[in-house]
Amino acid sequence: MKIIKTQNIYKVLGIFLGILLVTSCKKSQTESAQLTLSNITQAISEEGGTVGLSFTSDAEWSATKEGAEWLSLSQTSGGSGAGTINLTASSNSTGASRSVVLIINSTNGQRRRITVTQNAQIYPSYNISPKAADAAGMNSTAMELCNKMTMGWNIYNTLDAPGWETGWGQPPVTQQLIDLVKSTGMNAIRIPVTWSNHIINKQTQEIDPLWLARVKEVVQYCFNAKMYVILNTHHDGYIDCKVTGAKQDTVNAKHKAIWQQIATTMRDFDEHLIFASANEPEATTDQETATLMRYHQSFINAVRSTGGKNAYRALVLQAPNTSLTLMNEQLNPANVYKRATLPSDAVPQKMILEFHYYSPPNFCIISEDASWGKAWYFWGSGFHTKNPLFLDRNSSPASEEASVDAAMRSVKTNFTDRGIPVIMGEYDVSYHADKLKGYPADSLLALKSGWHFYAYVTKQAKVNGIVPFLWASGIFQRPFKNGVAAPAYIGDQVALDSLKKGAGF
Structure with missing residues (x-):
């Protein structure tokens, strides 16, 4: 009977340790560092313009780009939470497409690379009279x-x-x-x-x-x-x-x-x-x-x-x-x-x-x-x-x-x-x-x-x-x-x- 009681004690201790381990894993997963991007590529129209790059970080972040003076960033650092960097470029009249790698670093240790591209404007734009979006008669998938x-x-x-x-x-x-x-x-x-x-x-x-x-x-x-x-x-x-x-x-x-x-x-x-x-x-x-x-x-x-x-x-x-x-x-x-x-x-x-x-x-x-x-x-x-x-x-x-x-x-x-x-x-x-x-x-x-x-x-x-x-x-x-x-x-x-x-x- 004594041996059986000892075995039961070990079983209880094993279950208790298992619960602690699972709880610890869940806590670790919950507290894992976050830097979430909506996409890892971003395109800007060849005519130029501004697009937003949205992301979420649970710590302070900074953004850098490798050269490419043609691309400007609305901000290069920020705090935790949801963030958006507006990416702006002028018309690409170079005759060739161009790209740049944007790197976002978070103080939580996370790092993301985003490729920003812009096609060449070789021919004039024929989108000279864009209209406001009109959903009438366009409801079907x-x-x-x-x-x-x-x-x-x-x-x-x-x-x-x-x-x-x-x-x-x-x-x-x-x-x-x-x-x-x-x-x-x-x-x-x-x-x-x-x-x-x-x-x-x-x-x-x-x-x-x-x-x-x-x-x-x-x-x-x-x-x-x-x-x-x-x-x-x-x-x-x-x-x-x-x-x-x-x-x-x-x-x-x-x-x-x-x-x-x-x-x-x-x-x-x-x-x-x-x-x-x-x-x-x-x-x-x-x-x-x-x-x-x-x-x-x-x-x-x-x-x-x-x-x-x-x-x-x-x-x-x-x-x-x-x-x-x-x-x-x-x-x-x-x-x-x-x-x-x-x-x-x-x-x-x-x-x-x-x-x-x-x-x-x-x-x-x-x-x-x-x-x-x-x-x-x-x-x-x-x-x-x-x-x-x-x-x-x-x-x-x-x-x-x-x-x-x-x-x-x-x-x-x-x-x-x-x-x-x-x-x-x-x-x-x-x-x-x-x-x-x-x-x-x-x-x-x-x-x-x-x-x-x-x-x-x-x-x-x-x-x-x-x-x-x-x-x-x-x-x-x-x-x-x-x-x-x-x-x-x-x-x-x-x-x-x-x-x-x-x-x-």
């Missing part, structure tokens, strides 16, 4: 806007064509075309626009006012039909993610100048208008993706700075190469190995990501054999030919329905389920039936393969919370001969019905 879209269609090869909009043989866009699209049940239009073809002054990057007015007119057609509209920069080759140094600064400045002009022109449209930074920016490496994010940041800043409804407008950012694979690798917020950081936006829940889906490329992109592979005419389970002449034109089973399922599911898991809306800005199939003349059964099977692809991919996109935008197709025919346009009409009802079936309307 980006996710809510996407949820309101049934699906969309691209006005392809038109406003993105060289010269004026008829440069690739398409007629001018009309209200009748937009009304026809709306009559099908689609309620969204993506307008690809090439702006750099319409720069009238390369020294200032001024866009032809007539071109801005024409694009605005087409946007108005969509509003008249109560459509959602995504307006982008399309075949604008200046968006080069491979350049560095001064060349990159010039690209960045041009992107800003172009978007300031677009945003100012379109500023009074409500939330049905959405801006998209680019189209298919070529970025594959970590560094190129970081450069792309820089361009996207300038796009956001340019749009927001113009004020009015643009202060709250939803904005679309393209994944590197507009690739789903790279979007998952580089931008997935749950991936601890992700190498890129999305741009910041002072307005929450207004950002949308974009990828394009032309997979498998043998079926979706090429209609003739390429150096890297043969064109596939047949896609999908139950849609393979048994004709021995064309067995090599059947798609690989690994690139069919299961592949689509996995791709679209990854978007749901990595983005839409996490509150990040996503659009599939382009998808389509190549036309293969004409390669099978003299074989009517196979020609029809090739058509059915395409219709099946439309239905299946559209359905899987919608099921996983992605808004699909068809690229071209022969659904909407736009006759144009000898400079004379005839009314648009439905050219492939079966294809349209397949899309509607997939989209659920």
Whole structure:
């Protein structure tokens, strides 16, 4: 009995010491030194201005900067509590971006480094008439806007064509075309626009006012039909993610100048208008993706700075190469190995990501054999030919329905389920039936393969919370001969019905 009592005493002493240890740890954690910053990078507009750097310290602090006379601080020391240092810089007319490291030291032993950057002002500012922020008609979040879209269609090869909009043989866009699209049940239009073809002054990057007015007119057609509209920069080759140094600064400045002009022109449209930074920016490496994010940041800043409804407008950012694979690798917020950081936006829940889906490329992109592979005419389970002449034109089973399922599911898991809306800005199939003349059964099977692809991919996109935008197709025919346009009409009802079936309307 004595041994048992001794053991009980040890147990009590052990519990008591454990309680003391936990209490001590909690006290230590509570009293740990604090120096908390809202961010570790801060940007000042190239036109100059003042931004506030906010932080909290539980002891006295001091701030120093390593050189850089271009940046001035409103104060360099202070006491405990919440603090703000106003950072001020004049216009950066040096022709190159610049940065400085700001160091905040606290007497509690904590130390923080903040990088302050300023882009170069290479072109004049086109934000010459900013308006006060106007939230009227801009209440929906980006996710809510996407949820309101049934699906969309691209006005392809038109406003993105060289010269004026008829440069690739398409007629001018009309209200009748937009009304026809709306009559099908689609309620969204993506307008690809090439702006750099319409720069009238390369020294200032001024866009032809007539071109801005024409694009605005087409946007108005969509509003008249109560459509959602995504307006982008399309075949604008200046968006080069491979350049560095001064060349990159010039690209960045041009992107800003172009978007300031677009945003100012379109500023009074409500939330049905959405801006998209680019189209298919070529970025594959970590560094190129970081450069792309820089361009996207300038796009956001340019749009927001113009004020009015643009202060709250939803904005679309393209994944590197507009690739789903790279979007998952580089931008997935749950991936601890992700190498890129999305741009910041002072307005929450207004950002949308974009990828394009032309997979498998043998079926979706090429209609003739390429150096890297043969064109596939047949896609999908139950849609393979048994004709021995064309067995090599059947798609690989690994690139069919299961592949689509996995791709679209990854978007749901990595983005839409996490509150990040996503659009599939382009998808389509190549036309293969004409390669099978003299074989009517196979020609029809090739058509059915395409219709099946439309239905299946559209359905899987919608099921996983992605808004699909068809690229071209022969659904909407736009006759144009000898400079004379005839009314648009439905050219492939079966294809349209397949899309509607997939989209659920």
